Amino acid sequence: KDEAIIFDCGCADTATEVVETLEKYGYKSDRIKAIIISHGHNDHYGGAGIIAEWADAPVWAHVTTAGQMLNPWATFIAPYNWFSNLTTENWKWFQEKAGKGIRCQRMLYHGDTLDVAGIRIEVLEIPGHERGAICLVDSATKAVFVGDLIQGGMDASSNWLGLFTDVASQKKSLNLILEMRPQWLFKGHRIFRKGEEIRQDIQSALRRLEVIESAILDILKISSSCNLAELTTAVYKRVLGQSPVGNIPPDHALVTVHAFLVDMSLRGLVRRTQDLLWEIVR
Template sequence: METDKYISRLVEENVYHISDYRDDSFYLIIGENKAILFDTGMGTGDLKKYIGSLTNKDVEVVISHAHWDHIMQVNQFEKVYMNHKDIEIIKIFKMDIKYDHFLDIKDGDILDIGGRKLEVIEVPGHTPGSIVLLDNKYKLLFSGDAIGAGHTWMQLPGCLPLSSYLESLHKLAKRSNEFEKIYNGHLAQRNGIPVPREYLFDLIKAVEKVISGELMGEPYPYGNFGGLYVNYGMATLVYNPQNIK
């Protein structure tokens, strides 16, 4: 397995989807003045050099959340933004990440890269500091794992209770007329195709029905963190039954 290889493809105007050996998804969004790299995956290669082969613009990194499959190789870059609430996640999983130079990023911040503006929206749940980037000019949402991919993991150490996560989802739903496609952190789970905004509404229903007791989960057979899972429409929600309210 070549852990140092990266693959990219142009998925939107001036937007590259990049994947590594684990099929983690991260995105290079290129503006007129600079570019944003949203997440850095967990490959072992020279990611900075690879990104340089795709653009000659200055590149700034924005981390969607601090899980290992979204933040490795981040130390190759000088300017990095991450919501500081997720420093606790780095500590929980004891990752060898140097974060002292990370710039805090929070709800309502605007990243103006020239001809394109990306708005930061905090969606705490999967982690305390999970963020998404809204590109309302092109009707795109870059979501990391904040609203999941094929499966939304809410059973991990550091996840907020489902009731708190539901508040985040409702907040994002109020902005749903501003995006049509959701580019998540594991696009391979959807055969490389972004999910429509309706996925968000299915996920909200799944969370609501678990909280109310209308849906009862079955043991989740994947990964090392246990949990239960339910399906609703396009969404699969994985959760810790001890962390609902």
């Protein structure tokens, strides 16, 4: 009860607020024994440098995430930002969120066991939303902390398409958590589930994957062939029942649909033409 771990830190420009909140609830700096990062997105790791300095605590992350944290520029131009406008303004915004580069003191791998802050937790790799994503498992309380594996945008009723970089891995990771039957599931962005809600949440996320793939196939059957932007806009409308702002699909939707197309092409369902159009394999 006297010691604690921080799992994810928010952005660099909100780190001071995190520290103030921790102190407000009695978590003085000497109580924080480690800072663990779920995956390499700036809204999860950006504040780690400031919080680690305040707590004088080590930062731990998967080896892939550690590289992303150390080099924000590489993260900025990483695959999930392929479709962004790489402008000076966007880079300035990204730096404010990601910080100036954070060095990890320990690299984490699948199956690692951590004895820290008076508890024992297991590290499991759960790629799908992002490569290098991990979850923490506390067997004593049957609690699992999954970061953004199951976001608000991944259930069937959400008004957000979701962000996936690897569809096959996403399915595998969701089923891994489902088979564990945790009693508590802590997702990113202040969302948690308990008991039967967890199974329902994961099954809903799996259904969302089926819905997106079905939408892609239906659209390509009607349209014959589409470029990525056209297809993503059509998927956005069909799955969410609304058009993207300005009829321009956001980057996360482009990345998600592209991940589906890659997965479906590997299974022989679709292919990309020399004109960079996508079509069904007939």
